[in-house]
Amino acid sequence: MLLTVDLQSSIPIYQQIRNQIVAQVAAGLVRPGEKLPTIRALANQLQVNLHTVNKAYQQLAQEGFIDLLGRRGAIIVQPSTKNLQQTKKSFQQAVTEAVAQGVSCSALQQLVIQTYQQLKAGKTV
Amino acid sequence: MLLTVDLQSSIPIYQQIRNQIVAQVAAGLVRPGEKLPTIRALANQLQVNLHTVNKAYQQLAQEGFIDLLGRRGAIIVQPSTKNLQQTKKSFQQAVTEAVAQGVSCSALQQLVIQTYQQLKAGKTV
Amino acid sequence: MLLTVDLQSSIPIYQQIRNQIVAQVAAGLVRPGEKLPTIRALANQLQVNLHTVNKAYQQLAQEGFIDLLGRRGAIIVQPSTKNLQQTKKSFQQAVTEAVAQGVSCSALQQLVIQTYQQLKAGKTV
């Protein structure tokens, strides 16, 4: 798993890690059933604190993206119907926010396509 | 301004108020430059506490949606480029989350169109 | 008086106007006793709403930078001891904020000099 963290960003590091793992799933680079690196391994690889990675994993688990297996690591889970509906609601909310800022329908469509293609090309956004 | 709050929802009331005002802007029911109801008026209308409405207004102001004019009320502001870029980033993040949950590109496109039309028809989502 | 407004900025326009007038005073381009353009003239020049300029002038007056002469315009006032002390407090607070963010003493010194020289060269910052 290839992740990078930007220590200069205003986005908290644990959030960056969480977002990039989600992006990797979106890109299909990791699939349901596959294992994530152990907290210790990822912390070591990224040169960040154990707690930082732990916080990212805890959030992903709470969101239903992964299952924590205790000492044996964590695995990506199959998306559940319940999570999917929650995700759709969030997506609709994001559409609403954008429209409120004056973004047009076609601009959103383009943004969807562009983002989708970048993800599938392995570029996390 | 026609808002409703669901006291049973797990979404905090102040957040519901905030979301619905954004949706009203997205629907074009209120436009930049127009005044929002006073905190007390809206609190009275929705039968919630003044502080709950105040919290929603404070958040909207901090997000750049409205301009608090002190005792003279609050007005919807013109979207700024900076906010717009932030909004696009958030939207791309929402696309990523959805794709990670297995939603297809065409499903997202449909969801964009459907949500957009509902908004323009005055249905807050 | 040469002012410019950035409609794309996330800083409210009235705030930009207010800041630039302060910067003009700092640069010595306008001096105590001198008249500011009328609200109507400035609004026309900048192609913004009367109320926007009015808000900037109201704030400047309330801060003690200018005296509103009603229909006869506004003039820059001599700095008062009371305002000066308030300004020093604000400046010390700004130093504190910067130091809290890890900015060194010498970096602040340099920033003072650099900003001062830019102002005196007529470059508003």
Added chain:
Amino acid sequence: MLLTVDLQSSIPIYQQIRNQIVAQVAAGLVRPGEKLPTIRALANQLQVNLHTVNKAYQQLAQEGFIDLLGRRGAIIVQPSTKNLQQTKKSFQQAVTEAVAQGVSCSALQQLVIQTYQQLKAGKTV
């Protein structure tokens, strides 16, 4: 953490608390990664309402000074580049305000040094 509030001051109590915590960070009395007292503990210590302290913490979090960990308290965060640039802009604005009030460049320099030393000596300003 040693804070004091002045109930007679025109500065809101929550703002005083916020400012003093920033000053403590500036003085190096609390460092990134360290925990802040719980809201209830600080409210009790200062003999103010829990909501007043909460408002200060919320503002600090929004400004990027602290990270709210939910029920596990709040910790001081590492300054980010983005926040730093914002802070520098604010500092330059403070220089401009002072120069507009007639403060000389050397007076500002002195004020920087003096404030810096007071902070490092543990005197919040």
Added chain:
DNA sequence: GTGGTCTAGACCACT
């Protein structure tokens, strides 16, 4: 015990 949320009631300065 904790933070998050909500209500109820109060006082102030400003218009």
Added chain:
DNA sequence: GTGGTCTAGACCACT
């Protein structure tokens, strides 16, 4: 009458 601020007291979910 208004927003800003503050207090007091309450319930909830989470640990």
